[in-house]
Amino acid sequence: MSEVGEYIRDVVTGVKSLLKGMKVTGHYISHPSEIVTQQYPENRETLQMFDRFRGEVVLLHDENNEHKCTGCSACEIACPNGTIRIVSNQIVNEAGKKQKIIDTFVYNLAMCTFCNLCIKACPTDAIVMAQNFEHATFERTELVKILNRPGSKIMEGVEEKSTD
């Protein structure tokens, strides 16, 4: 008789546990307000990324089309993947001193792992991480970006510091 009792007890506890699970899913189907889905392309306007989100590296320019990059290549050295390449020129400025200025700041987005080491390495805070994350393009060449805008020049007073 005890075996029969056990059999019945097994069935009852089994069914009870199943009903418990159905209660959980039943709760969610009866509470559509708890839906967590975000409809992404539709919510573009309201979608706010966090300030620290690492989308891509950008070179900051002010309204006079001036940036802070001295061409010291600290970021290039810090980068683990060879994502950044800086081509710089030597010029003689008005004061008659020799100065290094960047010719092109090449940033290969396809190689970037968004590790933030270049930003940390920059002594003049010229580059920052932007929050833009929609990087898809039809051609791979479009991912190689030149970060300094045409005609831009270095900000007054920003000088190459020793980075040690």
Next chain:
Amino acid sequence: MQDFSLLTRAIHDNLSSHLSPTLTQVTEMVIVAVCFLTFFALTGMIMVYVERKVCALFQQRLGPMRVGPWGLAQSFADFIKLLFKEPLMTRQADSFIFNLAPFIIIISSFMAIAVIPFAKGLQALDFDIGIFYVTAVSSIGVVSILLAGWSSSNKYSLIGAIRSGAQVLSYEISIGLSLLTIVMLSGTLQFSTIIQSQANGWWIFKGHLPVIFAFIIYVIAGTAETNRGPFDIAEAESELTAGFHTEYSGIKFSFFFLAEYINMFIISAIAATVFLGGWMPFHMGSWDAFNGIMDFIPPLAWFVLKVGGIMFLMMWFRWTFPRLRIDQLLTLEWKYLMPLSILNVVFTAFIVVSGWHF
């Protein structure tokens, strides 16, 4: 109460006044076939959509939202996509059987649907052995699954097919036995008579405990029969990738996909007809006003409501429970469901002999 037999009678009379009896027969058959084909495709698409939405709601998601308002045209878009997909076949597949298998499963569910009484008079065939016919015909589907698994020349498919074979054959027994209780109570195998016998109350209410038991067993076994929910070991995604239809693509895959949903519809429709009074409205003893309101709802709506309710239950199972293992699945059938069904049948026989039912 609307009676569809008036409509069908009118069509029949109209046709036979113009055509010879043989031609009339043929024309009627064609009309019915076209109706069913349309019904097939539409039901399949609606059910795929509903399933996706219900599943999404269970999982705190929105489900399809892009194609049409609330994603209503999603399954139509999927259907078009499947039509245009290339029908691939493995090189060593047995091409004849491989191509035949999807048709067999469609034909089997097509045949089963013929005896489903949608509303009063809206039934293609009213056999006097309706229940027997349906259980017999719907189990042809497993042949297709076995053929598909065998001919795909894929090891996953073969395991899936053999699992499915064992499963469907086992659960046929429970389905048959649980339907037998109602056959004993109503004394007939004919669907229309079974429905008529429920005019004064559905079997699930007036049949005492045995019918409730039989209903529960039927729903469990029916879920297993359709290879769904916790019993989807034949296509167990996490084990066998897609089971017996791993190698199918395009329209042939959609046949299997459609058949799964149609089978689910058939299982639910039989449950609704046999246990829940088919298209009969819900009546409460002597509450005439209430009964009047219930009568006002058309029988077709009653039928769809009941079928929908059972299908929702099956979806609820599917999106809640983990999958059983093959040996547990067979244990459940042979050690729990079948002995219970047999006991249930004996108990029902006792009730019928004593005349205790209403």
Next chain:
Amino acid sequence: MKQTLYNWDEMMQSETTETVEAIEPSQSVETPEPLEPIEHSDPILKTQDYFINMGPQHPSTHGVLRLVLTLDGEIIKNVEPHIGYIHRSIEKMCESDSYRQIVHLTDRMDYLSCHINNEAVCLAVENALELEIPDRVVVIRTIIDELTRLASHQLWWGVMGMDLGAITSFLYGFRDREMITDIFEETCGARLTMNYNVPGGLMFDIHPNFQRKVKEFVQYFKKKLPEYDDLLSGNVIFLERTKGIGVLTKEDVISYGVSGPTARASGFACDVRKRHPYNAYDRVQFKEIVMTEGDTYARYRVRILEMWESLSIIEQLIDNIPEGEYCAKTKAVIKLPVGEFYQRVETARGDLGVYIVSDGKKSPYRMKFRSPGFSNLSALNHCAKGCKIADLVAIMSTFDLVLPDIDR
């Protein structure tokens, strides 16, 4: 922590003088003997083993693991894992990177416990340099460690359910994990490969919202965790599927080098956080979850209970983050002293070891990661023999394999 196991100069010399013998082609390419069919008394019913390639593309191998199964019907006779499909030679790449750059590579190993991986390298470097780490860093690291462990276990729980056919649990697991990844994104700048540790401390200070959000999450998750039990742990089908399946004994666990929750489910108390405390683990109260059954259900249970422990650790620390610097002062170019350095940490999967051999230059001479997944995977065959295919999936799920961690 500077350890010297043998003379460095001697080793360098001996290696250069050693010559590598060429391998004969006939030796390297050995054709395996054809498998003999099983002897059967009835000549008509000659049977053969049934081989199945599970993976590298398979829904439940969690990455690009390839398992060659030898089957007898549904029963598994042998499981042979083939790995290497996602080998990126991280250890070799480390040899040409500076110590700061190495940290971000470890994100790509066990991506589900990336913060802990980062920390392993950082701790090794810090110990080698004998750096004084600010207390604030230690506490923040511990909190984020535990959040990472929670996120990893949440994902594991979801995937475990999905492997057993309960797809809904997958979504619930991800729903809760999303809150943690949001916290990470706000503070660390990324959701998965955070790279928040640098040798000497952290990359930034915590975000002003960090404490509030973590507290919110702890309150939220304390309500959701019982739901996990309702949906899966108590479910009769789940219990049937997991209890008594894939038993590993304590002896097996030790001999295969299994670590982490997988080992603790078999009664092997191996939690590095308790045995060799690092970070702030020696000043928080938490239980080391050890079970003795060693079956799939015990492994499942250990992880569920670990989530409660992680929550308690976070609660103990979140209000007690000391003020101070978020990073110790380090030189621009980090050079480790000559020698060998080893650091163990407890990731969500088990005991991760980082072994650095330094020759005094700015990048390591040799870097070796002892990844928990690799050793855990080695016990799979022992564990799954005699089980059904469906059981193998469940066992693999409770081993919690992350393939990039195994291949590196």
